[in-house]
Amino acid sequence: MGLAWQQGPLSAKPVGRFLTPAPLPERLIFAERLRRRMRVRLGGEWIADSEDVLLLHEQGHYPVAYFPREDVEVGVLAATSRTTKHAQLGVTAWFTVRGAERAAWEFAEPPEHASELRGRVAFAWRAMDAFFEEDERIVGHAADPYHRIDIRRTSRHLRVTDGDRVIADSRRPLVLYESGFAPRWYVPREDVDLTALEPVEGQQTFCPYKGLAGYFAIDDRAGAAWSYPDAWPEVGQIAGHISFEPDKVDVFLDGKQLHLEPGQSVIPHGLDRGLDVDEIAERTHQ
Known part of the structure; x- marks a missing residue:
């Protein structure tokens, strides 16, 4: 996430490396x-x-x-x-x-x-x-100029299953590219069997770049899917779409199974002092 967080160039476990003959200092x-x-x-x-x-x-x-x-x-x-x-x-x-x-x-x-x-x-x-x-x-922290989100439409085939049950099947998912993270795939609700998803009461996380996320359980696996019902305007394309965690449910892209990549675990933000859900909603619709 950004320059020095998650898997950024100055983080402890960068996704890439500096091409220099001598090792860099341990901390930059x-x-x-x-x-x-x-x-x-x-x-x-x-x-x-x-x-x-x-x-x-x-x-x-x-x-x-x-x-x-x-x-x-x-x-x-x-x-x-x-x-x-x-x-x-x-x-x-x-x-x-x-x-x-x-x-x-x-x-x-x-x-x-x-x-x-x-x-x-x-x-x-x-x-x-x-x-x-x-x-x-x-909100959350000072804006990181190196943190970027790009959302792209695609016709690739995304399929989510739980054993023999098909949870989602879509040829129009959105792929969200976010600095320091592997791509995340968001599926329109119309392409999801919503009866398989049980909202997890009280489980929410806050992203300074996307807004407030709510979570779903599939069987007894809490957090197997999530959605930003009122994603902030900058990422408004994913509002209401649903994404699935590939270590909790089987996710296939063009027939190839996806897996959670190293470094994808995120320390969730709490809400800022004096910032409540109503204010987040107000920010969403500005």
Whole structure:
């Protein structure tokens, strides 16, 4: 997922490799200008507003936005005695923000090769009320410019079975290509035997790029299928379509059985602070 997460180039288990004669350092950290206006809101007020945000990509982490101190409202940051040590970037100093403890941090004395981080502060995502790019709320984490989703129509034959029972049979599935993941196949509901699917009450996951997913059980296998009933506009083609997990049910593409590929397990997002299902629905229909 993106540059340093899941199977991205800077992740712990990249799907590809850098073609260099010498091995790369065990951990690579990448920083770049976001080139978007980003704002932070807490307690009904804007506490940071910048067009000069630095995005830090670090192995196994979502990208983190660092704001210049001069773009943070005066008096917002209260220094604490707490410090930690980052293996590559040195001492990390922590701040309380409007009563929220451990809500922001900065690298006190970053090494010379990371000088871009001097005088910059990052805010803990869930400690804040919300983050925005311009006037639109960004959820889950800072937007990763290297995370991409492409959806393609295809006439390939997708067939899903459970023993002798045919669960789905379609020659018009959609294939969703998402950075760091193997392709996922989404089937129109009309091509699915919906009587074989039992909605799993209360099981939902949130994707910052697709919206809120609901899950289905097939027999006693919870999570064997899922759907984004109100997928966000950027991926609206898959709204209501159903995808199947090939390690829980048999999925065949043009007669060849699919299998769950390594690195496909995802740590699900919880909802952001103050973000509820109704707000997700509102975002869906903007």
